[in-house]
Amino acid sequence: MKKVMLMAVAILFSAATVFAASPTTAASDTTKSKKVKPAKVQYTCTMHPEVLSDKPGKCPKCGMELVKKEPAKKKAEKMKM
Numbered sequence: 001m002k003k004v005m006l007m008a009v010a011i012l013f014s015a016a017t018v019f020a021a022s023p024t025t026a027a028s029d030t031t032k033s034k035k036v037k038p039a040k041v042q043y044t045c046t047m048h049p050e051v052l053s054d055k056p057g058k059c060p061k062c063g064m065e066l067v068k069k070e071p072a073k074k075k076a077e078k079m080k081m
């Protein structure tokens, strides 16, 4: 009977080790994804929405300065489709 108890303790101990280790992995994962900025800023021409650039500059079609594209605009595009 004592042997069974010892085994149960051993299983509990190893299980506790696994449980203690997994949150650490998840936490570091969350920190990693938090570091990466999900919001991608894009620049577009007010006259030519099809013109997209990840850097500020000028529109190749009309020479107007590109403006920051807001994420809300993306939603409207989706609705259009």
Ligand SMILES: [Zn+2]
Pocket: 045, 046, 047, 048, 051, 059, 060, 061, 062, 063, 064
């Ligand atoms: Zn333009």
